[in-house]
Amino acid sequence: MNVSNRVAVVTGAGSGIGRATALALARRCCHLALADIDPAGLKETAWMLSSLRVRVTTHLVDVADRAAVRALPAAVMDAHKRVDLLVNNAGVALGGSFEQVDEDDFDWLMDINFNGVVGMTRAFLPLLRASDEARIVNVSSIYGLVSPPGQAAYSASKFAVRGFSNALRHELDGSTVAVSVVHPGGVATAIAKNARVPRDAPAEEIARGRKLSEKLLRMEPETAGEIIARGIERRQARILVGNDARFVSLLERLSPVNYWRILKKATAR
Structure with missing residues (x-):
């Protein structure tokens, strides 16, 4: 897919993988509508793109806010006149076992990580269908x-995104709209640092979890953004980001029930 002079909507564009993907697309001359809940992050991303000859607009949007999501397509069309790519990247993290995590926090995460993807897709699909290749x-x-x-x-939430994406791809087969699902491995973003934790979780348990996360999150976001942009260009249905993601994907296929025993030993080492 040639993304030059196309228009991409990217959520979670104020930092991390979203920002890196926006930069990678802009280097390929793709125009951008950037969405995020963080105004400072959006401003910084837009500044980073200012030297590239692409049209950039910023949109302060919480993807869990259904009214705001429904209003976004009109704002993007007013500025860009078309939409060819939708990158649903916005997401949050929540640590803790099922019994530790309370219902409100569970719903908060699902509203952003999954319902946000569904809402954005529902809002932009009619515009994407109008493109000759989306x-x-x-x-x-x-x-x-x-x-x-x-x-x-x-x-x-992430299995839900995967299942939704796969079913949607099959439903859109034969149309001008294709679907990719991205599985990043350990990318060095602030998602683990900013993750919510159970209110009654012991401090040492939280510290241990954050330390492990920092150890596993090693790939630079810029590298991840380039991998995602190349996957879009190559029309890949599944984009695995990092050797860890490729290894885990293979291991899960070989040992769909007992893979955790192997990963537990590898993590301990």
């Missing part, structure tokens, strides 16, 4: 391939 890119996770303990809520 693509929906939904960012899942390595935890949309495997489900480690302590990640019941997050893994549930």
